[in-house]
Amino acid sequence: MTLNPIQPTSRQRYEQLEHTADLALRIYGQDLRELFANAAFAMFSQLAEDIEHMATPISRQVAVEGIDYESLLVNWLNELLYLHDAKREIYAAFDIHELSPYQLKATVRGDRNQNIRSIIKGATYHGLAIVQTAEGYTATIIFDV
Amino acid sequence: MVSKKDLNRIEEYLWEIPADYRSDMRVPARIYADNDLLEAALQDRSVEQLINTACLPGVVKYTLAMPDIHQGYGPPIGGVAAMNVKDGVVSPGAVGYDINCGVRLLRTNLEAERVKPLMAEIMDALYHGVPSGVGRGGDVRVSGKDMDDVLEQGAAWAVKKGYGTKEDLEHTEEQGSLAGARASAVSRKAKDRGNDQLGTLGSGNHFIEVGEVVEVYDQEVAEKFGVFLGQLVVWIHSGSRGLGHQVCDDYIKRMQGSLSKYGIRLPDRELVCAPVDSPEGQDYMAAMACAANYAWANRQLLMHRVRTILDQVLAPHFKGRSFELIYDVAHNIAKIEEFTINGRTIKVVVHRKGATRSFGPGHPALPADYRSVGQPVLVPGDMGTASYLLVGTAEAADKSFASTCHGAGRVLSRHAVMKQVRGEELQQRLAQQGITIRGPMKGLAEEAPEAYKDIDRVVHVVHEAGLARKVAKMVPLGVMKG
Numbered sequence: 356m357t358l359n360p361i362q363p364t365s366r367q368r369y370e371q372l373e374h375t376a377d378l379a380l381r382i383y384g385q386d387l388r389e390l391f392a393n394a395a396f397a398m399f400s401q402l403a404e405d406i407e408h409m410a411t412p413i414s415r416q417v418a419v420e421g422i423d424y425e426s427l428l429v430n431w432l433n434e435l436l437y438l439h440d441a442k443r444e445i446y447a448a449f450d451i452h453e454l455s456p457y458q459l460k461a462t463v464r465g466d467r468n469q470n471i472r473s474i475i476k477g478a479t480y481h482g483l484a485i486v487q488t489a490e491g492y493t494a495t496i497i498f499d500v
Numbered sequence: 501m502v503s504k505k506d507l508n509r510i511e512e513y514l515w516e517i518p519a520d521y522r523s524d525m526r527v528p529a530r531i532y533a534d535n536d537l538l539e540a541a542l543q544d545r546s547v548e549q550l551i552n553t554a555c556l557p558g559v560v561k562y563t564l565a566m567p568d569i570h571q572g573y574g575p576p577i578g579g580v581a582a583m584n585v586k587d588g589v590v591s592p593g594a595v596g597y598d599i600n601c602g603v604r605l606l607r608t609n610l611e612a613e614r615v616k617p618l619m620a621e622i623m624d625a626l627y628h629g630v631p632s633g634v635g636r637g638g639d640v641r642v643s644g645k646d647m648d649d650v651l652e653q654g655a656a657w658a659v660k661k662g663y664g665t666k667e668d669l670e671h672t673e674e675q676g677s678l679a680g681a682r683a684s685a686v687s688r689k690a691k692d693r694g695n696d697q698l699g700t701l702g703s704g705n706h707f708i709e710v711g712e713v714v715e716v717y718d719q720e721v722a723e724k725f726g727v728f729l730g731q732l733v734v735w736i737h738s739g740s741r742g743l744g745h746q747v748c749d750d751y752i753k754r755m756q757g758s759l760s761k762y763g764i765r766l767p768d769r770e771l772v773c774a775p776v777d778s779p780e781g782q783d784y785m786a787a788m789a790c791a792a793n794y795a796w797a798n799r800q801l802l803m804h805r806v807r808t809i810l811d812q813v814l815a816p817h818f819k820g821r822s823f824e825l826i827y828d829v830a831h832n833i834a835k836i837e838e839f840t841i842n843g844r845t846i847k848v849v850v851h852r853k854g855a856t857r858s859f860g861p862g863h864p865a866l867p868a869d870y871r872s873v874g875q876p877v878l879v880p881g882d883m884g885t886a887s888y889l890l891v892g893t894a895e896a897a898d899k900s901f902a903s904t905c906h907g908a909g910r911v912l913s914r915h916a917v918m919k920q921v922r923g924e925e926l927q928q929r930l931a932q933q934g935i936t937i938r939g940p941m942k943g944l945a946e947e948a949p950e951a952y953k954d955i956d957r958v959v960h961v962v963h964e965a966g967l968a969r970k971v972a973k974m975v976p977l978g979v980m981k982g
Contacts, residue, residue: 375544375571376910402634425769426756433749440742441692471634472942474703476597476745480752480769481573497573499597499745500704500914 369397378475378498385491387424391459392449394428394496395435398478399446401498402439404470406447411464413444418460424485427459428494432478435463443468475500502547504538507531513965516562517551524555524767531565532900532965537957540911541569546576552767553581553851557775558588560848561841564900566855567961568909568953572596574770577854577910580903583776585836585847589764590781591773592751592788594851596832599747599788600795601739603878604672604803604828605889607725608810610818612712612732616977619710619936622813623978626708627938629809630802632982634703637696640801647691648683650698654793655828658800668800670867672828673857676796678835681789686743687750690787694743694794699801701738703940705947706982708806709735709880711887715973721873721891725826727972734810734823735880735887735974736802738982739832740795747791751784776849785834785849792833799828826889827876831856831906839901850901858904858968860894877968879959881908883937883979884930884949888959890968904967905959908952917951918942930979939981947981 372379380397384390399406419434421427435446446465453460476499485494507515510530515538517529529550533541541547546569553575554563560582569578574593583589615622631638642650650657655669655676669675701708713731716722727733740747755772758780764773774780807823814821834851859866859875866875875892885908896902912920923941926948930937937944963970 371915373913373916375546375913376577377571377573378914422757426753430753433753437689437693437746437749440745441689468634472940473946474634476704477749479573479593480756480772481593483769499573 368393372495374497378500379495380498381493381495383491383493387492388451388454390485390492390494391428391431391451391454394432394494395446395449395463398432398435398475398498402471402473402475403445404472406445409445409447409469410466411448413466414462414464417463418458420458421456423456425480425483427456428485429478429480429483431459432496436475436477445469473500502542502551504542511965513961519554522551525551527554527559528562529554530562531569532961532967533567534957534961537567537953537961540953541565544571546571549574549576550579552771553579553594555767556581556583556589556591556771556773557764558583560584564903566903566905567958568854568905568907570909570911572853574768575851575853578905579853580850580855580901582839582848582850582901585776585849588776588849589773590776590784590834590849591771591851592748592755592784593770593772594853595748595788595834596853597745597748598739598832599744600792600830601832602795602799602828602830603735603737603880604799605826605878606734606803606823607727607826608732608734609820609822610732611730612977613730615732615814618813618817619978622710622810623936623938623980625809625813626806626980630701630708630805630980631699632701632703632980633940636700638699638801640698641696642698643695647695650797651683651686651790651793652681653677655796655800658797663804664800668825671825672796673830676800676828678789678792680786681793682786683790685783685786686747686790690743690746690750693746694741697741697743698798699805700741701802701982702741703943703982706738707883708980709976710978711735711974711976713972714975717970717972718891721971724870724873725876725889725971726824727826727889733974734806736799736806737880738799738802740791741798743794744791747787751787755780788834792830796828827878829856829878837902839897848901850903852903854906855903856906858892858896858902860892860896877904879905879907879955881955882949882952883947883976884933884935885955887974888955888970889972889974890959890962891971892968893966895966896968899965900967904962908955908958910951911953912951914946917948918945921945921948921950935976936978937981943981
């Protein structure tokens, strides 16, 4: 991908990249579990303001399946978008307790919708690759907004 | 990256990337554009995305980009690809998450000049009365049998329930009900998301716009469409909401799992697909038709609400008000249509992603009152400039699988425009131009006019290239953003 970073800083969870029509986020994680958790955090940071400081009284169990880590990542994010849309909830904390290329199990915590700022229609596979780096893992995800 | 030297100029406004440009291309890729629009398209990855769609199994003739092309995911936005139903594929990613995102245009019997003093009142009433934004439900809830009826009948369901007239259906693409819809192909999750979102606008680039006809290019066709200079008109832009997003997600997931079964190799996983004639392909077509029908029911309910509100606000000032539907078009959809290629008539699945159908005069799918002139083609622009009513042409069938542009097309990312424009300033600037804006301030800036290409130029290209002809130009007086 030849996307240009917008605000590169070190040790961040994610950064937003330029994309003409949709939303492009580059996600970082020291390991795959952190990458998956940070991807979910990044997505909800776009959906609502200031999720770092929100209370998280609601807890939900999430289990998704895939055929490899990339499909698992897309399925994980889209499952969370489903829960957000169907339950009208925002999630801010993501505890992933099982992760293989074929299955992810997690507890996510959040609250009723608040401080919503935009809509995301779906996480896509476009140009998606989970890449191992010296610091851990990175993935660039394009969302339909 | 593709550069201009890789393209052959075929006509003044038509460029082609030959099929031998990349080894996995099955057909050439064509772009309708002038020099500047082409240069803009070459700045991002949209042309590469167009080339990727030219690699899909069963793709025929060439893939196409309209002059409003811009970067999406999977195919570009403003992209068209047709696959033979016999040996080709259908691709949920090539339709997109917002299945049957589309637009409808209403004509009134009112002169805009006389309504202008009421614009603030009108826009306030619309903003308060039409459910919009993120997570706001509508007041028509459907579940169980009613949901299945919405999915299988579309706008006809809404009319049966009293939200509109038979004439509305005649003036909607597919009469607001796409054939082949099967509610059992739609997941429980998708239905869950849809049960309180009927009649809601959504957010992003969805809008309701009250406008004025400022130019008529073709008097005869304008008369057929009931359009006159100085007329007050209303645009509604929305789609299939969370239900459509879920259908797309469900089938992308399912087809990722079936790719190897059909031996399909892809340049981009978002173009995941399945043979049209396979259980996965057939189920997707049935579910996509359901989502399309949901979108038509949604726009029908939205229009009903808009009519009611406008009538209430205008009743003290005008006698005998009418708000009739000119037409409703889908611009994210896959449709089975027949075209003649090299003398043979074949059935294809035309994927239109950010492209509008453009049937010419005499087409049997058109309503009787428009059939002699062609299909109304609705091309909304950004909130500060103009929108166009065009008419379909016979030659578009041969040139572009009867497709044309769908809007101005983005040129700046949402992020980039947010850095340049503040919502409050934009609202003031538009107010000085006589345009009343209502909506969340943040979403407003994302949709600022500077984020879009020059719609006059986009429409000029499709007019000159023969993909549709100009009928009338309209400018916004009031815009409600979702």
